[in-house]
Amino acid sequence: MEELTLPVWLTTAVVSGVLVHQVIFKRFEVDTHPVVIAVSFFSAPSFLAYILRHYTVQYATSSTITAWLLVATFTSSVWMSMLLYRGFFHPLSKFPGPLPARFTKLWALTQAAKTHLKWYQVDAELHRKYGDFVRTGPRELSIIDPQAIPLxxxxxxxxxxxxxxxxxxxxxxxxxxxxxxxxxxxxxxxxxxxxxxxxxxxxxxxxxxxxxxxxxxxxxxxxxxxxxxxxxxxxxxxxxxxxxxxxxxxxxxxxxxxxxxxxxxxxxxxxxxxxxxxxxxxxxxxxxxxxxxxxxxxxxxxxxxxxxxxxxxxxxxxxxxxxxxxxxxxxxxxxxxxxxxxxxxxxxxxxxxxxxxxxxxxxxxxxxxxxxxxxxxxxxxxxxxxxxxxxxxxxxxxxxxxxxxxxxxxxxxxxxxxxxxxxxxxxxxxxxxxxxxxxxxxxxxxxxxxxxxxxxxxxxxxxxxxxxxxxxxxxxxxxxxxxxxxxxxxxxxxxxxxxxxxxxxxxxxxxxxxxxxxxxxxxxxxxxxxxxxxxxxxxxx
The missing domain is CATH 1.10.630.10 (Cytochrome P450)
Structure with missing residues (x-):
């Protein structure tokens, strides 16, 4: 059986990253399990290196480097798919808000830090600028419409x-x-x-x-x-x-x-x-x-x-x-x-x-x-x-x-x-x-x-x-x-x-x-x- 070439491995990593985002990250709150994600990420290269070392010939001597390359490619693919989705295809795309907030909640964290923990003032300014509904995170809205309170x-x-x-x-x-x-x-x-x-x-x-x-x-x-x-x-x-x-x-x-x-x-x-x-x-x-x-x-x-x-x-x-x-x-x-x-x-x-x-x-x-x-x-x-x-x-x-x-x-x-x-x-x-x-x-x-x-x-x-x-x-x-x-x-x-x-x-x-x-x-x-x-x-x- 002919061994897979590096381009095939990399293509597989890219496709896998997109699928993981579409099938898992979009449908489940994976961010509530950061320890599991971290352990999976750091253990994946060792697992891949073992596969490459024992079941292939051409990657036997460079299995660790190749494994890390594949994991990096997979991770980059997940992030690219995620960022494209959040920025342009997300269900909240029609709601106004600061551009960086579309992509990551780290923007809100930086604002809280920059204002010395006065996020409520940042949020108030966002509402003055954008109205009652403001997108403050990839899947998050800040709402001040009084009609929304009981709902x-x-x-x-x-x-x-x-x-x-x-x-x-x-x-x-x-x-x-x-x-x-x-x-x-x-x-x-x-x-x-x-x-x-x-x-x-x-x-x-x-x-x-x-x-x-x-x-x-x-x-x-x-x-x-x-x-x-x-x-x-x-x-x-x-x-x-x-x-x-x-x-x-x-x-x-x-x-x-x-x-x-x-x-x-x-x-x-x-x-x-x-x-x-x-x-x-x-x-x-x-x-x-x-x-x-x-x-x-x-x-x-x-x-x-x-x-x-x-x-x-x-x-x-x-x-x-x-x-x-x-x-x-x-x-x-x-x-x-x-x-x-x-x-x-x-x-x-x-x-x-x-x-x-x-x-x-x-x-x-x-x-x-x-x-x-x-x-x-x-x-x-x-x-x-x-x-x-x-x-x-x-x-x-x-x-x-x-x-x-x-x-x-x-x-x-x-x-x-x-x-x-x-x-x-x-x-x-x-x-x-x-x-x-x-x-x-x-x-x-x-x-x-x-x-x-x-x-x-x-x-x-x-x-x-x-x-x-x-x-x-x-x-x-x-x-x-x-x-x-x-x-x-x-x-x-x-x-x-x-x-x-x-x-x-x-x-x-x-x-x-x-x-x-x-x-x-x-x-x-x-x-x-x-x-x-x-x-x-x-x-x-």
Missing amino acids: ILGFSSKTFKGPFYDSMEDSVSTTRDKIFHKQRRKVWDSSMKQLLTTYSPQLEEFTDTLLKRIKINLGKAITINELAVHYSFDVMTQLAYGQSEGFVDGSCSEAANKFLSGMKNGVDAIGLLNQVPWMLTLLTTFAGLGGPMKAYNDWSNQALEDRKKRGMKAPDLMEQLLQNTKQDRKGNSLLFAESRVIIGAGGDTTATALSEIFILLAHRPEYIKKIREEMDPIFATSKYSCQAVYPVLESVINETLRLYPPVLFGSPRVTPPQGLQIGDKWIPGDMVVYMPSWQLHHDARNFVDPDDFVPERWTSKPEMILNRSAFLPFLIGPNNCPGRPLAMMELRSVIARTLNEFDVSFPLRFEFEEVKFFRNVKDHFLAGVPKQDLVFTARKS
């Missing part, structure tokens, strides 16, 4: 979570399995409902500790971000593991301090890599080898094991989750992942909101006065409860969450196989779409004077809210935040009780520029608020 995020939506969620551990927040999510969400909702009936006194104890720390530092500059993080993480570690870590009063362990520092150091990487999910998958896969996430994972795993042995000493969310989770390997992995969801999602978002509210109140003291006018009679009659809704206080909280949302991530979804009709736009099936909350919150079609801080829109000026469904700090639909009631309890407790005892202001001779300050907020999945010192003093009026 993409609502309870009746037929979309699925995007491939980004495969880069993280499976949990109620990250699973892409709708059936599992529905079952697990019932456990979470039931657990939260039971917890909130008994948790108020414990939450107020955390606020007591916070107020003591403020008293110790009266008249001194306090970094509000740090104070807010310590408070929210004390609340969340107690919820997740039945025991507060003592960040506010300074009694926390060295391991807890290390994990908190690790989280702070790791968020910038997440802010970049969430643009390219397969890179984030690699980061998650190899987190156990070292880096900031390892300290967090090690600490949380040990904290959960200790919680299981210790049992429940005070109300916590983990009690119900433990009772409704099988105690096997899969169940333990789920509990570990969800305990980290409680800490990460619950702690950072509330801390961001607290920081922003206090900064805005220091800048706009007239709202301190309005909150006190509402709350003073309530405190005087001992009828205060962090579970109750107080219109003025609630309006300041809601307006802060609208104007400067703590979560900037667009929560990507995949369109159903049959596609999705939004107004006069048809989105093909199996495309990634997302709706950025910052842009929706700042859209004049949804809110009158969207760039202005007007808490009254939530009370005496409801006509300033044109589209209530566009208010997305906790998302909407089946994937809305299960911790919303608790987060609001924390915000009410801290803001109301702090203003009841203290005045808050900026340090002397410090000139605060609101627009400039908030333009420096980073987008690393959550909002990264610049550090800001505030001064608390005894209340004068």
